[in-house]
Amino acid sequence: MNEPNRPNQKDRLRFSAVALGVCVNYAIFVASVAILYFSVGTTFRGFDAAALAIGFVCTCLGAYCAGRIGKTRPIQHGLCVAGIIFVISLARFIDYSLAPPNDLSAVHPLWFELIGWMLIITAGYLGGIAAQRALRAHTT
Secondary structure, eight states, X not given: OOOTTSOOSTTSOOHHHHHHHHHHHHHHHHHHHHHHHHHHOTTSTTHHHHHHHHHHHHHHHHHHHHHHHHOSOHHHXXXXXXXXXXXXXXXXXXXXXXXXXXXXXXXXOHHHHHHHHHHHHHHHHHHHHHHHHHHHHHHO
């Protein structure tokens, strides 16, 4: 039987694009936070805010990469990247809540995590929109 609701092969989400977007996010994030850590240390008052801002930008970049590489449905690709990053962040929070690490500076309060989670989803959406605009500009 013909399946009218089944998406075209071209319209499907590409897992490889999403996986690459997540890798781009974490590669840039780890490098940036390491530079921040070694230059000012965690005792710097604005370290947490800087880490949030870096995470936001890195998620935007990862979502953008996934949207551009996926070529179709860039916003969905970006949101998938954000969803995976959200799940990883939530798992880290639960892990640290159940078994705190030796370095308690790695543990953030709940309000900080909530802000971070809202920023992750927003960044994924914005990165997807940026990819969509770039794809439209590239095709016209």
